[in-house]
Amino acid sequence: MQFSIEPNNGMPIYEQLVRQIKFAVAEGVVVPGQLVPSVRELARQLTINPNTVQRAYQQLQSEEILESLRGRGLAVCIGAKRRCISDRQSLLAERLTEVVGEAVRSGLDHDRLRELIEKAIKQAIRSGE
């Protein structure tokens, strides 16, 4: 459960959290039934406000990714993994479509575009190992 929050990235912090937790469930980093970090613990870990974490957890509950075990914590729902895998594809496709769309509309050569994409992929893989 390693999250990285980037403020000033346009995307609200609570939304970044929602995405990353969904991705973690999709990858099996947290399995159904397992507890996620507590509101206060995760807030302390990321040095953000507990209310912000709470907001992310609240949305994940409304999407039936997490369920509340009051007094104990929040657990990953049973059927959540399949849905998170599906969600991951949708969420990433959505952003990709936006960015690629902007590039094409801007008039950039398709060759240049593919070149930039390949460079981005290599950089992402390299920085992640």
Next chain:
Amino acid sequence: MQFSIEPNNGMPIYEQLVRQIKFAVAEGVVVPGQLVPSVRELARQLTINPNTVQRAYQQLQSEEILESLRGRGLAVCIGAKRRCISDRQSLLAERLTEVVGEAVRSGLDHDRLRELIEKAIKQAIRSGE
């Protein structure tokens, strides 16, 4: 000079404008010396607030893309085209790196990722013609 603004896209409206105007200069849709639409005209055209247009124009002046001919309008600076072409590449690469980075970190297969990218490119080209 055809712009499309999407509110609630995370990116502020004035920043969307700055990018699209830079792209237009890079493409030669507006050539150096030519006047861009007036603050009020563009605001009316996009049904946004004149202050928002003003803010975009102000930033473009600080980057020496536009110059103010007070009482007449705003013109594209002489050396601006080359800089805009360079800026376009940087701006698009930056966003691409972010999105691709998120996809890779999320654990998505590289094959799936390339698949999504190809689909996004085809869709962008198709919707643009």
Next chain:
DNA sequence: TTCGGTGTACTATATGACCAATACACATGG
């Protein structure tokens, strides 16, 4: 039972983006 950790709820405050309205200085065309 008691205590600490859990989720949850509520109010208040600060910041940034954006809208709304107004006012002023300048240039152009009648």
Next chain:
DNA sequence: CCATGTGTATTGGTCATATAGTACACCGAA
């Protein structure tokens, strides 16, 4: 000259995000 259209500046308001602080109900272990 003067009316119109420019850019520019200022003030105030709304909304979403995020922070800060407090309070309550619940569970489990000591």
